[in-house]
Amino acid sequence: MTRRQTLPHSSHWGAFSVSVRERDIEIVPHPRDPDPSSLLANIPASVSHPARIARPMIRRGWLDGGPGPDRRRGADEFVAVAWADALDHAAAELRRVYAAHGPRAVFGGSYGWASAGRFHDAQHQIHRFLNLAGGYVRSINSYSSGAASVILPHVIGPQSAVAGNNVSWSDLVNESALVLAFGGMALKNNDVGGGGTSRHIARGSLAAARGRGVEFHLIGPLRDDLPEVVEAVWHPIRPGTDMALMLGLAHTLVREGLHDRAFLDRFCVGWETFADYLSGRGDGQPKDAAWAAAICGVPADEIAGLARRCAGRRTLITCSQSLQRAEHGEQPVWMGVVLAAMLGQIGLEGGGFAYALGSTSNTGKPPLAVPLPTMPVGHNSVADFIPVARIGDLLLHPGEEFDYDGRRLAYPDIRLLYWAGGNPFHHHQDIGRLRRGFARPDTVIVHDSAWTATARHADIVLPATITLEREDIGAAAGDPLMVAMHRAVAPYREARDDYHIFTGLAERLGLAAAFTEGRSARQWLEHLYEPTRRALAERGVNAPDFAQFWEDGELLLPTQPWDGGIVRDFRRNPETAPLPTPSGRIEIASATIAGFGYADCPGHPAWLPPAEGAGSPAASRFPLQLIANQPATRLHSQLDFGATSRGSKIRGREPVRIHPQDAAVRGIADGDIVRLYNDRGACLAGAVLSDALRPGVVQLSTGAWYDPADPAAEIPFCVHGNPNVLTRDTGTSRLAQGCTGQLALVEIERFDGPLPPIKAFDPPVR
Numbered sequence: 001m002t003r004r005q006t007l008p009h010s011s012h013w014g015a016f017s018v019s020v021r022e023r024d025i026e027i028v029p030h031p032r033d034p035d036p037s038s039l040l041a042n043i044p045a046s047v048s049h050p051a052r053i054a055r056p057m058i059r060r061g062w063l064d065g066g067p068g069p070d071r072r073r074g075a076d077e078f079v080a081v082a083w084a085d086a087l088d089h090a091a092a093e094l095r096r097v098y099a100a101h102g103p104r105a106v107f108g109g110s111y112g113w114a115s116a117g118r119f120h121d122a123q124h125q126i127h128r129f130l131n132l133a134g135g136y137v138r139s140i141n142s143y144s145s146g147a148a149s150v151i152l153p154h155v156i157g158p159q160s161a162v163a164g165n166n167v168s169w170s171d172l173v174n175e176s177a178l179v180l181a182f183g184g185m186a187l188k189n190n191d192v193g194g195g196g197t198s199r200h201i202a203r204g205s206l207a208a209a210r211g212r213g214v215e216f217h218l219i220g221p222l223r224d225d226l227p228e229v230v231e232a233v234w235h236p237i238r239p240g241t242d243m244a245l246m247l248g249l250a251h252t253l254v255r256e257g258l259h260d261r262a263f264l265d266r267f268c269v270g271w272e273t274f275a276d277y278l279s280g281r282g283d284g285q286p287k288d289a290a291w292a293a294a295i296c297g298v299p300a301d302e303i304a305g306l307a308r309r310c311a312g313r314r315t316l317i318t319c320s321q322s323l324q325r326a327e328h329g330e331q332p333v334w335m336g337v338v339l340a341a342m343l344g345q346i347g348l349e350g351g352g353f354a355y356a357l358g359s360t361s362n363t364g365k366p367p368l369a370v371p372l373p374t375m376p377v378g379h380n381s382v383a384d385f386i387p388v389a390r391i392g393d394l395l396l397h398p399g400e401e402f403d404y405d406g407r408r409l410a411y412p413d414i415r416l417l418y419w420a421g422g423n424p425f426h427h428h429q430d431i432g433r434l435r436r437g438f439a440r441p442d443t444v445i446v447h448d449s450a451w452t453a454t455a456r457h458a459d460i461v462l463p464a465t466i467t468l469e470r471e472d473i474g475a476a477a478g479d480p481l482m483v484a485m486h487r488a489v490a491p492y493r494e495a496r497d498d499y500h501i502f503t504g505l506a507e508r509l510g511l512a513a514a515f516t517e518g519r520s521a522r523q524w525l526e527h528l529y530e531p532t533r534r535a536l537a538e539r540g541v542n543a544p545d546f547a548q549f550w551e552d553g554e555l556l557l558p559t560q561p562w563d564g565g566i567v568r569d570f571r572r573n574p575e576t577a578p579l580p581t582p583s584g585r586i587e588i589a590s591a592t593i594a595g596f597g598y599a600d601c602p603g604h605p606a607w608l609p610p611a612e613g614a615g616s617p618a619a620s621r622f623p624l625q626l627i628a629n630q631p632a633t634r635l636h637s638q639l640d641f642g643a644t645s646r647g648s649k650i651r652g653r654e655p656v657r658i659h660p661q662d663a664a665v666r667g668i669a670d671g672d673i674v675r676l677y678n679d680r681g682a683c684l685a686g687a688v689l690s691d692a693l694r695p696g697v698v699q700l701s702t703g704a705w706y707d708p709a710d711p712a713a714e715i716p717f718c719v720h721g722n723p724n725v726l727t728r729d730t731g732t733s734r735l736a737q738g739c740t741g742q743l744a745l746v747e748i749e750r751f752d753g754p755l756p757p758i759k760a761f762d763p764p765v766r
């Protein structure tokens with residue numbers, strides 16, 4: 001029997017050590033972490049789970065019939081092939097598409113969170129490879145912050161100006177008096193930080209703030225989006241209507257003379273334009289608290305009272321990412337800035353506006369003082385891109401024009417789709433439509449470690465290793481611990497690192513020297529580590545060589561003192577430190593955006609009813625508002641077969657929370673299997689009755705692997721509980737074209753039929 005070994009490692013949800021004997025592993029959280037994530041318990045299953053992809057596979061229809069559009073994708077069988085054959089096929093197809101159609105026919109946007117690790121990060125690997133191969137159509141922005149990242153530069157500066165860099169956790173603990181949390185600051189989101197984290201501090205910080213007497217208000221349909229310890233006043237709002245409530249607050253501030261005129265005059269532009277809209281001078285409708293109450297469901301006196309409590313004290317307005325992942329998602333982000341400006345708080349310690357504080361584990365922490373190891377990706381010769389959540393339109397509407405942030409662009413005609421490190425059949429909306437899109441290209445190539453629905457919709461499936469099977473450097477901006485991620489186990493069956501796979505393709509395309517630069521994976525780690533070591537040495541702090549770092553297992557990097565960034569500088573002196581907006585000020589109204597002429601994103605923040613909201617035609621048939629939020633039991637769809645994720649399921653289905661009143665009228669009891677449906681699709685889930693939701697709201701988190709009862713059906717029926725069969729594939733607006741997956745209208749009924757088996761974790765071929 002081999003000896004147990006303990007090795008340092010890391011994941012997006014925390015640093016840990018792994019105690020290993022052959023393939024039997026135990027995960028021990030890092031001792032620095034005061035509040036380790038329960039997601040760590042998902043990891044052990046990943047080592048040998050049958051859902052892992054054992055060998056390279058090619059779809060039968062593609063192997064027999066060659067490249068071409070094919071509606072059988074996702075419903076066809078697979079044939080196991082040798083690595084050499086799989087790579088020969090993939091290389092020949094890349095060569096053919098580049099020669100016949102050029103690089104604008106290759107989509108390598110390949111969005112996804114992949115895994116922690118600076119070198120093996122799948123996005124860096126695929127982009128470096130495709131850049132060398134000739135270029136690719138890329139995706140920009142993220143599913144996380146699609147609307148915010150585009151609106152904020154028009155209004156106050158880049159997203160980083162108000163996300164993590166202007167208000168720290170310690171500001172909140174020590175300086176804030178009142179926190180008005182739109183969408184809350186759910187601890188489940190704080191579990192995860194891209195690249196890893198060594199300290200989860202949100203729970204402790206929120207408790208300390210409450211201990212000092214900070215008053216918390218939660219604006220949101222789910223009571224547990226703030227932890228109990230902060231004793232928040234809960235304002236259970238109708239989903240998707242925060243903008244109306246914000247306008248009601250703003251109107252009250254103006255009516256009662258509580259807004260900070262001096263701040264608005266000195267630091268902002270566009271107040272008069274917005275004030276006309278607010279008062280109704282333009283459209284005859286004052287946006288007062290009574291008007292807001294009718295839309296958002298929070299009583300008018302509660303809105304007015306809240307406005308009064310916010311004025312005249314150190315008030316921090318936070319806005320979670322979920323708010324902007326909906327139709328017109330730009331509006332609540334813009335209006336959050338405007339409200340904070342009206343309160344005169346922007347740029348003060350613990351006051352103003354913080355975007356996404358608490359939405360990931362590394363926001364609100366001091367920045368690092370040295371650069372992190374970073375894999376160079378080279379240059380992409382293709383200018384074309386899509387806002388990431390427009391993948392369905394790209395595939396279905398080649399040549400069609402679309403708007404994005406003042407530009408008119410067109411979708412290229414994609415022949416080859418290449419994905420590594422992401423799962424669009426988890427992350428994208430309206431899976432039935434996405435399936436139609438995936439039928440169109442000539443070829444789909446996917447690398448993944450497991451048989452996700454995306455892998456099942458590919459033609460060439462290449463098995464990738466998981467982080468435990470390779471060496472890497474774990475590090476993330478915002479967290480000071482750099483981890484030597486040691487290999488803990490041998491690769492599963494025939495799995496290979498993405499780097500190894502791309503090296504094999506590069507050899508076939510005559511690009512090996514350029515792709516590898518003659519380095520093995522270990523030599524890349526040493527090479528990427530060097531700039532960080534040099535920067536440490538220049539600062540005169542501990543700068544071990546790579547061998548020492550590897551042996552020590554980790555290195556604590558120095559951080560910079562917190563300075564509040566450009567917003568704090570601007571507050572000190574707007575003349576010498578203007579904001580990077582067109583006016584140099586906070587833009588309460590934007591001449592630039594007004595100039596775009598978008599009805600769905602006008603030149604000042606405005607309430608725009610969503611196509612599918614309360615009172616819409618769809619609501620008469622599908623009266624429940626579904627919140628498809630981030631899960632508490634896994635990161636997105638990753639390791640859905642792990643212990644924490646499976647532990648929450650009800651007879652194998654994802655839990656859906658429903659208010660007891662809504663359950664009673666439908667004859668649904670706790671633990672029943674229910675069917676959620678609308679015109680786009682349906683799914684099964686296990687009912688959990690809870691009064692932590694506003695009545696009329698149901699909540700089904702994302703991430704249950706898509707498991708269709710009939711893979712070939714036009715209207716998908718997922719027996720496992722993937723809410724993206726129900727969501728709508730439309731952009732936030734013509735400005736940002738962000739993801740709108742957070743909300744959908746549905747109906748629910750008890751499912752009394754024979755329960756279909758869960759097959760999501762069974763491999764299509766053993």
Ligand code: PGD
Pocket residue numbers: 111112113114115120121122143144145325420421422423424426427428429447448449450452464465466467498628629630635636637638702723724727739741742
């Ligand atoms: P993940 O499940 O993290 O989801 O979407 P994303 O695609 O990032 O997918 C990562 C995939 O990469 C997994 O299948 C994993 O196995 C694979 N992988 C991990 N490591 C490696 C590796 O080293 N190599 C290779 N080749 N593969 C690897 C997340 C996206 O979903 C995001 S960020 C958000 S914020 C959105 N949120 C919502 C939402 O709130 N509501 C809805 N309805 N939909 C959403 N979708 C979005």
